[in-house]
Amino acid sequence: MSAIDYSFAVKELSSLSGAFFVKPYLVDAGVYRLKFNSKTMGNVNVLIELPNRLNFTKYVDESNESDGLVKFLRESLENARVKSIKQLNEDRVVCFCFEKKEEFNLVFELFGKGNALLCDSEMKILRVITKAEYSARTLKRGEVYALPPQEKQSPFTVKEIPAPEKEGKIVSWLAKNVNLSPFYLEEAVTRAGYSLDATTTEADFSKIAREIKKMVSEAKPFVYYNEGKPVAFSFCELKKLSFEKKEFSSFSEALDEYYFNAEKTISKTRGVEKTLGQINQQKTLLQEFESQADELNQAGNWVYENSEFVEKLFKEITSRQAKGLKNKEIEEELNQLLQKKGLSLKFKDYKTIILEK
Numbered sequence: 001m002s003a004i005d006y007s008f009a010v011k012e013l014s015s016l017s018g019a020f021f022v023k024p025y026l027v028d029a030g031v032y033r034l035k036f037n038s039k040t041m042g043n044v045n046v047l048i049e050l051p052n053r054l055n056f057t058k059y060v061d062e063s064n065e066s067d068g069l070v071k072f073l074r075e076s077l078e079n080a081r082v083k084s085i086k087q088l089n090e091d092r093v094v095c096f097c098f099e100k101k102e103e104f105n106l107v108f109e110l111f112g113k114g115n116a117l118l119c120d121s122e123m124k125i126l127r128v129i130t131k132a133e134y135s136a137r138t139l140k141r142g143e144v145y146a147l148p149p150q151e152k153q154s155p156f157t158v159k160e161i162p163a164p165e166k167e168g169k170i171v172s173w174l175a176k177n178v179n180l181s182p183f184y185l186e187e188a189v190t191r192a193g194y195s196l197d198a199t200t201t202e203a204d205f206s207k208i209a210r211e212i213k214k215m216v217s218e219a220k221p222f223v224y225y226n227e228g229k230p231v232a233f234s235f236c237e238l239k240k241l242s243f244e245k246k247e248f249s250s251f252s253e254a255l256d257e258y259y260f261n262a263e264k265t266i267s268k269t270r271g272v273e274k275t276l277g278q279i280n281q282q283k284t285l286l287q288e289f290e291s292q293a294d295e296l297n298q299a300g301n302w303v304y305e306n307s308e309f310v311e312k313l314f315k316e317i318t319s320r321q322a323k324g325l326k327n328k329e330i331e332e333e334l335n336q337l338l339q340k341k342g343l344s345l346k347f348k349d350y351k352t353i354i355l356e357k
Contacts, residue, residue, distance in 0.1 A: 001053050001255075002181035003092050004155055006110065008219060008235045008251045009055045010087040010094055013046065021080045021098060024073040026065045030114055033061065034096075036082065049259075050114025054094055056252035059260055069116055072127045076118065077104060089147045090154050090179055107145060119145050135327055135347040152179040155212050161205040170194060170203050180212065183232075188212045190240040221254035222247050233258040313345075 001009070019038035027033050030050040037043050047057040066074075080098035088095050092110040097103065103121035108114075118127040123145040132139045137146035153161070155178060164173050174185045186196055191211040194203060215236045224232040224243040231243065233254050238245075248254040313334070320330045327347040334345050 001092070001110065002184065003087075003090060003179055004181070004184065004216070005235055005251075006054065006087050006092055006094060007090065007156075008221070009053075009255070010085055012056060012250055012252050013054075013085045013094075015041070016044070016046075016082045017084055019044075019082045021077050021082065023078060024070050025061075025063050026067050026070045027061045027063050032070070032116070033057070033063075048108055048110075048116075050108070050116065051092070051110045051112060052114075053255060053259060054108060054110060055255040056250070057256050059256060067129075069118070069127060069129055072118060073106070076100075076126075077106070080104065089150045090156075091148060091150055093147060105145075111148075115139065117145060133327060135331070150179065152177060155180045155184075156216055158209050158212055161209050163203075163205060164200050167199050167201050169196075170198055170200055170208075171196060173200050174208065178212065184215065184234075185212075187234075187236075187238050187240050188215060191215070220247060221251040223254050223258050230258045230261050 016036055016038060019036040019041075022035040022037050022043070025033040025035070027047070032048045032050075034046045034048070035043065036046070045057050045060055046054065047059070048054045077098050077100065080100040083097040083099045083103070085097070086095050087093065088107075094108045094110065096106040096108075098106065104126075105119040105121070105123060107117045107119060109116070113130065115132070116129045117125055117139065119125050125139065125141055125143050125145055128139050128141065130139070134148075136149055137143075139145070153159075158178055161174065161177050170189050171182055171185045174180070174189070175182055178185065180188075188208050188211045189196060189198075189203075191214070192204070192208045194208075218237075219235050220237065222234050222237055222245050223230050224234070224238070224241050224245050226243050228244075232238075232241065235251060237247075246257075248257065316334060317330060320333065325333075331346055338345055
């Protein structure tokens with residue numbers, strides 16, 4: 001699921017406001033089922049498979065297994081009332097807000113390897129599945145939860161998409177500017193009347209922006225099939241696909257149909273799903289990487305030509321890490337020195353460093 005898919009899934013989940021949290025279950029590693037009781041819907045279940053999906057489900061796997069998070073949730077949240085369910089920052093982050101004696105926020109990060117955190121009313125982290133440290137945020141007990149940076153335009157409000165200075169593939173450029181997955185950006189480009197191989201010099205980006213907003217406003221869930229097997233799901237009808245299709249009354253039903261049957265027909269191993277949608281996304285990303293090849297080559301040449309400086313810089317970093325300094329402290333110290341060379345340094349994560357001119 002992409003960020004916009006979670007927008008529509010969460011819109012359906014918001015009907016749980018006022019329901020009571022019955023119990024959490026560990027279905028498999030990284031797969032959780034949350035059971036709720038609602039006055040209007042009765043007993044309902046939400047399935048969270050990190051980092052792939054989150055939706056209402058009719059498929060219930062009984063399990064007596066548990067992990068640290070499940071045990072903590074049972075101690076803290078059983079019989080708590082659902083205050084709200086929200087997507088945060090229009091990203092692949094979903095927050096369940098509960099009220100009991102105190103307020104708690106259960107956050108699911110549905111990107112990378114996936115993560116789950118329980119926070120208090122002030123978003124201070126009480127429990128986290130996977131501790132992590134990034135340049136802009138730290139995920140560990142006692143820290144205040146911070147969202148990943150998001151600078152792209154929302155597909156719900158996109159107005160103007162700037163034209164690039166250099167020629168390249170349309171979808172690759174859109175992916176840098178609009179918070180929409182390549183799978184859906186391809187659909188917008190197709191609807192605007194352009195080939196997926198067309199370059200940015202041929203594109204009317206205002207027309208593509210209108211098509212993106214139209215896709216969102218006309219949302220209705222579909223699953224696409226090849227020889228009776230589900231190969232893709234979508235929050236809207238896709239003109240780029242000519243496969244057999246079926247419309248569903250809710251997005252959660254479409255997701256249930258896709259994931260339950262895709263796991264049976266495509267792979268017996270959970271998480272290995274080589275569907276058409278994912279293949280198209282990978283193909284588009286490959287095009288984007290290819291368009292960046294010149295920039296990467298120039299960067300590689302710079303590193304080679306300045307190898308002594310780079311080696312010295314890494315020694316400075318490792319020596320500070322050995323002293324126990326945090327990434328942010330290292331950045332502040334070294335950037336004072338690097339400014340003289342017109343450079344800046346930042347940590348992407350603990351082991352990945354970005355050096356910019």
